[in-house]
Amino acid sequence: MDCLFCKIVAGEIPSRKLYEDEHVIAFYDIAPQAPVHFLVVPRKHIATLDDLQEEDKPLAGHILYTAQRLAREQGCEEGFRVVMNCREPAGQSVFHIHMHVLGQRRMAWPPG
Structure with missing residues (x-):
């Protein structure tokens, strides 16, 4: 499989790891869009939310819970945004589900 995030999960590609457990890995985004910007990625390969x-279902909940806990640890107590894109028209560029967590700046709406 030629999946970028599977290679990061396997340790074949380096990342700035923030957290890992038996279900997920979290690492900082290589092109951050906020002072805090990290991804939470399941170890299991699932291409899209679809x-x-x-x-x-338990894994999906664990991803969300991990994002919330890490956002607080990164100083985002006043608020943060989570983003999951599903398929290319919505902005998904790596086809392995992942949650972006962004914080420590004011977010605009609509996100664009």
Whole structure:
């Protein structure tokens, strides 16, 4: 499989790791859009949100809980944004689900 995030999860490509456990890995974005910008990526390869299965519900919750906990640890107590893109027209460029967490700056709406 030629998946960038699978290679990061496997340690084949270096990343600035923030956190890891048996289900997810979190690392800083290489092109940050905010003072705090990291990704939470499941170790299991799931290409898009449309590919989630019933058995992935606990994993999806763990991704969200991990994002929230790490955002607070990174100083985003006053607020943060989470973003998950699904498919290319929505902005997904790596086809392995991942959650962007952005904080410590004012966010605009609509996000664009």
